[in-house]
Each structure stands twice: as C-alpha cells, then as structure tokens.
Amino acid sequence: MKISITGTPGVGKTTVAKKLAKKIGFRYINVNELSSRFVESFDKKFESNVIDVKKMSKHIDSIKDDVVLDGHLSHYFKVDLIIILRLDPSMLEKRLRKRYKNKIKIKENVDAEILGVITSDCAGKKACEINCTGKKVEEIVEEIIKIIRKDKCEFGKIDWLKKYEKKLIQIS
Ligand code: DAT
16 A cells, blocks of 8 residues: 655655654655656756656556655655645744745745645545644544544645635735
C-alpha cells in the first residue's frame, strides 16, 4: 500500500509522515529528497531543477514495499490513499516565518492554504483531509490510522476562505 501525505509546506507533513511510518511499519520516503535522483536539467528562469517525472513515477511504481510518501507533490504519484494535512493559515504563517525570510514565499504558501490549492488538486482522487490545527502529532497519526481502517474520511469540508479572504489581498 502506498500512502501520500500531502499539504502546503509547513503543515506538518514530514513530522507526521515519519511518525506514521514508524507506527504502522511502513517505509518512509521523502519525495523532495527522492526527486534529487531524477534531475534532468536546471531551469534558469525559475531557478529550480527540472525533474524527469516519468522516470520518477516509474521508480515509485516499482516499489513493492508499503510506503508513506511525504511531500507536497506526493499526491501526483500512483498511490492508494492521499491524506491532505490542513492547518489554520494564521498558524501556518507563524511556522513559515520561522522557516523562511522571504515574505513572498510565505505569502504564496499561506495563500495556497487559504485557497485550498492541494485539495482542489486532489478532487476526484481517493483523498481525505485532516484539520491539524491545535492537534498533537500523535492525534493526527491516530486519525490517519482510522482513515486507513476505513473508519472515517472527510473531504472538502475545510474552508479557510471566509475567515481569511482579506489576507489574500494584503501586500505588506
Ligand atoms: P512540512 O513537512 O509540511 O513542511 P514539518 O513537518 O516540517 O512540515 O513541520 C513544520 C514545523 O511545524 C516544524 O517545526 C514542526 C512543527 N509541527 C509539525 N507538526 C506539528 C504539530 N502537530 N504541532 C505542533 N508543531 C508541529
């Protein structure tokens, strides 16, 4: 079984995915780290590596172990279940301020969380959302285990837009 743990950067994917993998005895794979093995070229305009996604997908498909895939792009691969971690945008902003100095980067990610970009990406796929706001890592892991056991799955219920739409147009 392959499980994708996805969500906006800063929501807690790595922390949760590592703990989950350990608890259920799955192999942990960080998709961002793995992608460094599939670099095709460098895009000067976007200042980022271009990944050979086909090759990387083939590699992931060939993995026969049970795995937890961690990464904000992990839901693009062939997986059995997608878990989208969501976090209140104010809390996300606090976490991202600790991680990045670049305000544009912070705003881009907070806006993506307000708009639910990853949730939209996952529409029509086998995906469940978890609101991680105010929850301990252990609690989130337990919720994921319930989802794996098919006890529960919610999708499309989290809407930060009403509360935070004004934040989208702040520029400072
Ligand atoms: P991501 O992998 O989504 O970028 P992360 O796992 O690196 O996120 O976590 C970002 C920060 O938030 C990191 O300092 C750990 C902290 N964190 C993660 N989950 C948490 C939780 N449930 N409660 C409090 N802090 C958490």
